[in-house]
Amino acid sequence: MTQHSELSTPIPYGRQHITEVDIQAVVETLQSDFLTQGPKVAEFEQAFAQYVGAKYAVAVSNGTAALHLCAMALGVNEGSCVITTPITFVASANCVRYCGGTVEFCDIDPATALIDLDKLRQMVESKPKGYYSGVIPVDFAGNPVNLEELRKLADEHGLWIIEDACHAPGGYFTDSRGERQLCGNGRYADLAIFSFHPVKHIATGEGGMVTTNDEELYKKLLLYRTHGITRDPALLEENHGGWYMEMQALGYNYRMPDMLCALGISQLSRADEGLARRKEIAQVYDAAFEGFASIAVLGTSPGALDEKGGTGHAYHLYVIQVQDRKGLYDFLREHNIFAQVHYIPAHTMPYYRSLGYRKGDFPEAEHYYSQCLSLPMYPTLTADEQRFVIEKVKEFVANDN
Structure with missing residues (x-):
């Protein structure tokens, strides 16, 4: 390989x-x-x-x-x-x-x-x-x-x-x-x-x-x-x-x-196959980031875990949270990894602020937004590509501490 x-x-x-x-x-x-x-x-x-x-x-x-x-x-x-x-x-x-x-x-x-x-x-x-x-x-x-x-x-x-x-x-x-x-x-x-x-x-x-x-x-x-x-x-x-x-x-x-x-x-007709691959990718990310105190993986809701050890999480996104989200976002882009942010809290958008909402209204949502980053997650992501993503995330976090 x-x-x-x-x-x-x-x-x-x-x-x-x-x-x-x-x-x-x-x-x-x-x-x-x-x-x-x-x-x-x-x-x-x-x-x-x-x-x-x-x-x-x-x-x-x-x-x-x-x-x-x-x-x-x-x-x-x-x-x-x-x-x-x-x-x-x-x-x-x-x-x-x-x-x-x-x-x-x-x-x-x-x-x-x-x-x-x-x-x-x-x-x-x-x-x-x-x-x-x-x-x-x-x-x-x-x-x-x-x-x-x-x-x-x-x-x-x-x-x-x-x-x-x-x-x-x-x-x-x-x-x-x-x-x-x-x-x-x-x-x-x-x-x-x-x-x-x-x-x-x-x-x-x-x-x-x-x-x-x-x-x-x-x-x-x-x-x-x-x-x-x-x-x-x-x-x-x-x-x-x-x-x-x-x-x-x-x-x-x-x-x-x-x-x-x-x-x-x-x-x-291929939906189950794609979903299974998404779960495999998530498991690799989970294992890679386990034990990294500076990388928080967004949790799975209790109801999505069943007694057989399966998960009902569909993994459209794989979200991590880090202190310097902007720094990691820019660093990954420098290495051709186009991670994304999901989502800017809706109440902070100018339209909803015009209706009376203000920054500070929903502190948990705003704190989450300040640290969240969605890593590459799609069925055709290769093992080499995922290893490269993980390597670069860890590299940035190590240098940032």
């Missing part, structure tokens, strides 16, 4: 893996009668619903569209107040604002960077019932939120749950009965959303999915993703003929094309 003191090829934090089989799946669709709303859409929806264990799935143009449609389907409006975590991509909060609602943030558990369920309970119980409409937990980095515990709180206070599972297809937590609950299966959340951005587990370029077990919500999603228009004869108020359609609600063009669904179907 060749040892490398330097690697000339850039190593990103995430990367898509497109095979010849994927390419052929897209080519076949390009040569078919449908480029957009054809048979591959329903095929992908059915396959994805089966993969996560949900009754229904709705393919949409991206993860942000998925969040927006969920908020619409649940009736978010100017009178709604919704809680989410500040450590997420801003779309998790923005979807509420799109519908005119108010966003409030709940600080994170510093051990996992997930929304702190104890703080969330305190927050909800500090207000009268009905003050909050719902909560949007995020399975950050692929680490699943314990939705069974969250569901108890939600039921006590009449809250709905949108699970942002963009980082966690194939992830799971173990419930109080010892059963694995797959992220997005709809057992505890009203709706769940996924993204198929190139760095995600399943890559279609752009694309997203909503899953649910609620038939009424499912029908709303189908309507809202296509301008609020239906052609279903059973739903029409009038019927002038075979051409007739009705716009019954104000919807959007959030459809996912057939050719991207074809790619999604092909990618989904």
